[in-house]
Amino acid sequence: MADKIRVLFVCAKNDVRSLLAEAMLRHTDSSSFEAFSAGLEPGEVDPRTVESLEHIGIETNGLRSKSINEFDGQQFHYVITLCDKSSEDASRMPSSGEVIVWCFEDPTTSEKHEPFRHALQEIHDRIKMFVTVKTRQ
Template sequence: MTNKSSVLFVCVANAARSQLAEALLRHTDSEHFEAFSAGTDPGGVDQRTIEALEHLGVSTEGLRSKSIDGFEGKRFDYVITLCDKSALECQALPSAGEVLAWNFEDPVTSTKPEAFRHTLHEIHERIKMFVLVKTKR
């Protein structure tokens, strides 16, 4: 039995945002949190996701695209959706103590230069705040 809070990050394809969030939470505070990610319609991890994480020195070990169905029956302390579409599909999500809806632009479909690094930075800032708030006990 672990004292860590379990966190599931969800987006549609489980290709970028939820992968970034999973890796960043592990990197930021693996002492208090156990991070997972899944997609409502997974399609494979985008190579640029891996490159953005490696550029920041964050481990990408074990990252792979997973379906939300693989977590059926598992309970999470937090389920965090990373896009409006997955937030709308929340009914299909595993049970959670708390559901949070964060909305980040999908870097896969973005035309902006540096979209992956920008999304990585935005998610990292949100995760640092999440860790700060949730570990103040």
């Protein structure tokens, strides 16, 4: 495969869900995909994000909260929004072949038992499906 499929995951703050998705896609299929993440209003990376990834052996080096503005002018095959706020603010997204909306509950405010592990599992399942579908085309 000549060019990798460029994917940008966008969330409100780029502190949990979009970072989980970026790391998970890199881990799942870095030969076919180039994964990035950004936030509308970037914040600090939640330490539980890194802990959740490292707990299952996923590389976290270089993960940091980034502004959507860092990607101005860049082209992506897919921009995937991971929360309501980011999907409502599509006008700020870099250009892409397709915008996909995935909504996951914010683990920082979730009432679920082990919310970060739960979020990681949901994102992992969705990414596995995404990779399967997009690499078959």
